[in-house]
Amino acid sequence: MSQTRFDTIRPYIEKHDNIADLGIGKGYYYARAKVKNVVGIDISEENLAKLKTHSPHIQTFVRDVSDTQLPDKTYDLVVMSQILEHLQDYEPVLNEAKRICKSGGYFLIGTPIEDYDKLHFHPVWTEEDMKELGKKMGDIIALKKGEDWWLLYVRNVVVPEGSEDEPLEDLEEIKDYVSIIFVHWSQNPERSAISKASLKSLQATIHIPAEIIVVDNGNNLEDSKFFLEECQNKRIALYIRNADNLHFSYARNQAMPEATGKWVAIVDNDIIYRDHWLELGIKCLTHFSDKKLIYSPINYPYVHKRDPRWRHGQLEVKGRHFNLTERAGSNCMLMKRETFLEMGKFELHKKSGCLYTDKLVNAGYLTITPAINWAFDAGLRKGFNFSGDFSIKRTLSDGTNISFN
Numbered sequence: 227m228s229q230t231r232f233d234t235i236r237p238y239i240e241k242h243d244n245i246a247d248l249g250i251g252k253g254y255y256y257a258r259a260k261v262k263n264v265v266g267i268d269i270s271e272e273n274l275a276k277l278k279t280h281s282p283h284i285q286t287f288v289r290d291v292s293d294t295q296l297p298d299k300t301y302d303l304v305v306m307s308q309i310l311e312h313l314q315d316y317e318p319v320l321n322e323a324k325r326i327c328k329s330g331g332y333f334l335i336g337t338p339i340e341d342y343d344k345l346h347f348h349p350v351w352t353e354e355d356m357k358e359l360g361k362k363m364g365d366i367i368a369l370k371k372g373e374d375w376w377l378l379y380v381r382n383v384v385v386p387e388g389s390e391d392e393p394l395e396d397l398e399e400i401k402d403y404v405s406i407i408f409v410h411w412s413q414n415p416e417r418s419a420i421s422k423a424s425l426k427s428l429q430a431t432i433h434i435p436a437e438i439i440v441v442d443n444g445n446n447l448e449d450s451k452f453f454l455e456e457c458q459n460k461r462i463a464l465y466i467r468n469a470d471n472l473h474f475s476y477a478r479n480q481a482m483p484e485a486t487g488k489w490v491a492i493v494d495n496d497i498i499y500r501d502h503w504l505e506l507g508i509k510c511l512t513h514f515s516d517k518k519l520i521y522s523p524i525n526y527p528y529v530h531k532r533d534p535r536w537r538h539g540q541l542e543v544k545g546r547h548f549n550l551t552e553r554a555g556s557n558c559m560l561m562k563r564e565t566f567l568e569m570g571k572f573e574l575h576k577k578s579g580c581l582y583t584d585k586l587v588n589a590g591y592l593t594i595t596p597a598i599n600w601a602f603d604a605g606l607r608k609g610f611n612f613s614g615d616f617s618i619k620r621t622l623s624d625g626t627n628i629s630f631n
Contacts, residue, residue: 230372230373231336231372231375231377232255232258232259234370234372234377235255235259235307235334235336235377236255236258236259238303238332238334238368238377238379239255239256239259239261239303239305239334240259240260240261242261242302242303242332243262243263243302244262244263244300244301244302244303245261245263245264245265245301245302245303245304245305246264246265246266246267246294246296246300246301246303246304246305246326246327247264247265247266247267247304247305247306247307248267248291248294248304248305248306248309248319248322248323249267249268249291249306249307249308249309249312249319250266250267250268250273250274250277250284250286250305251268251270251273251277251308252273252276252277253266253277253281253284254280256277256280256281256284257280257281264281264283264284264285265284265285265286265287265296265301266284266285266286266287267286267287267289267291267294267296268286268288268289268291269288269289269290269291270288271288274286274288291306291309291319291322292318292319292321292322293322294322294326296326297326298325298326299325299326299327299328299329300326300328301326301327301328301331302328302331302332303327303331303332303333303334304323304326304327304331304332304333304334305333305334305335306319306323306333306334306335306336307334307335307336308336308337308338308375310335310337310348311337311338311346311347311348311349311351312346312347313347313348314347316348320362320363323363324363324382327382328382329382329498329602330381330382330498330602330604331381331382332367332379332380332381332382333363333364333378333379333380333382334377334378334379334380335359335360335363335376335377335378335379335380336375336376336377336378337351337356337375337376337378338351338374338375338376339351339371339372339374339375339376340374351376353369353371353376356369356376356378357369359378360378360380363380363382364380364381364382364423365380365381365419365420365422365423366378366379366380366419367379367380367381367415367416367419368415381416381419381420381423381604400434400505400508400509401435402435402487402488402489402508403435403436403437403486403487403488403489404432404434404435404436404437404487404488404489404490404491404504404508405436405437405439405484405485405486405487405489405490405491406428406432406436406437406438406439406490406491406493406504407439407441407478407481407482407485407490407491407492407493408424408425408428408438408439408440408441408462408493408495409440409441409443409474409477409478409481409493409494409495410440410441410442410443410449410453410495411442411443411444411445411471411473411474411477411495412443412445412446412449413445417495417496418446418448418449420495420496420604421449421495421496422449422452423498423604424493424494424495424496424497424498424604425438425440425453425456425462425495427497427498427499428493428497428499429461430499430501431499431500431501431502431503431504432504433501433502433505434504434505434508436487436504437463437464437485437486437487438461438462438463439462439463439464439466439481439484439485440453440456440457440462440464440465440466441466441467441468441477441478441480441481442465442466442467442468443468443470443471443472443473443474443477444467444468444469444470444471445470445471450467453465453467454467464481464484466480466481466484468480473574473576473578474494474572474578474579475572475573475574475575475578475579476572476574478492478572478578479571479572482566482571485563485566487563488562488563489508489560489561489562489563490560490561490562490563490566491504491507491558491559491560491561492558492559493557493558493559494557494558496557496603496604497524497557497558497601497602497603497604498601498602498604499523499600499601500523500599500600500601502600503523503600503601504560506523506596506600507521507522507523507560508521508560509543510543510548510594511560511561511562511594513543514541514543514594517592518565518589518590518591518592519550519591519592519593519594520559520560520561520565520586520591520592520593520594521559521560521561521593521594521595522558522559522560522593522594522595523558523595523596523599523600523601524557524558524595524599524600524601524602524603525549525595525596525597525598525599540597541594546596546597547597548594548595548596548597549594549595549596549597550592550593550594551592551593551594551595552583552587552592552593556579556580556582556583557579557603558601559593565591568589569582569585569586569589
């Protein structure tokens with residue numbers, strides 16, 4: 227492997243802790259990269275023996291790459307480097323990679339640009355071929371072109387499968403309008419891809435009258451073009467773009483006066499939704515209309531175990547169970563319009579979501595969440611660094627000064 231190709235691959239594999247490499251071969255890049263948990267699959271016992279001489283820590287199996295016998299949804303990164311071109315039909319390998327990759331995990335795929343000796347089943351790979359391959363696997367984060375190779379890095383975005391709870395279809399039909407405030411800020415290419423996937427997921431899983439209001443905190447012109455096109459095609463109702471980042475708190479406040487629905491959902495740009503998540507929330511809040519509640523489709527069971535603020539018992543609706551908590555919901559919450567108006571604006575602060583939750587708790591509200599997730603946080607721990615230094619200082623076009631940290 228050339229130094230250039232290794233230098234390109236290295237940062238992608240070193241950022242992951244749990245890797246499956248399909249067609250690992252002699253795996254020379256692992257001899258120079260700092261990685262922990264790697265499982266290598268290859269059909270050649272000889273290749274794996276050579277791999278063990280320089281990387282004895284790697285667990286290896288002599289198996290078909292389309293039948294790895296590895297567990298479902300386990301690996302943060304699935305690598306397929308210089309393997310697809312060798313296979314007459316590589317679809318079974320792609321399907322196997324999807325099976326073992328975690329929801330929100332990644333694929334790293336390498337191919338040659340062209341094999342001049344025509345020794346492969348697929349000797350030529352164009353840029354369009356690689357983009358098509360990336361779209362098939364998920365959301366393309368990066369596509370790198372070397373002297374004679376491609377490297378494709380793709381996020382595996384999977385809408386969660388069904389759970390034991392059904393979407394309360396036996397309760398009253400929903401007729402009221404919903405306003406959804408969606409705030410975007412592109413810190414990096416990965417976040418841009420997650421944001422687009424989040425909006426597409428949101429649009430695909432809503433089946434009741436609703437308006438989507440997008441506030442774009444600038445920073446990426448390509449993202450802005452995407453949102454503008456969504457607005458022009460009437461897939462979102464309103465698009466607001468700030469020239470520079472004004473933080474999620476200010477952006478949410480910008481959208482508040484534009485929200486007209488009887489229900490209001492405030493969502494971040496890193497949530498992937500399960501079908502009918504919104505209807506479930508509205509029916510749940512309607513059923514418990516005598517209680518002071520907001521709704522979030524995301525349940526964080528690992529936090530419930532260590533923080534008593536997350537544990538306030540359960541409620542039951544037609545045999546389906548819902549958890550009560552103080553802390554869930556700041557990145558995806560649904561409430562009645564009167565609750566929305568009662569709580570008022572978000573405080574301009576880097577932890578504005580937490581402060582808003584505190585305000586809800588002080589006003590007597592709890593968050594109700596389904597026992598099993600109806601959405602998942604695709605950007606968890608990959609977004610804003612709350613522990614780092616942070617400040618916003620801007621002068622708007624009307625002369626208003628904004629300053630907070």
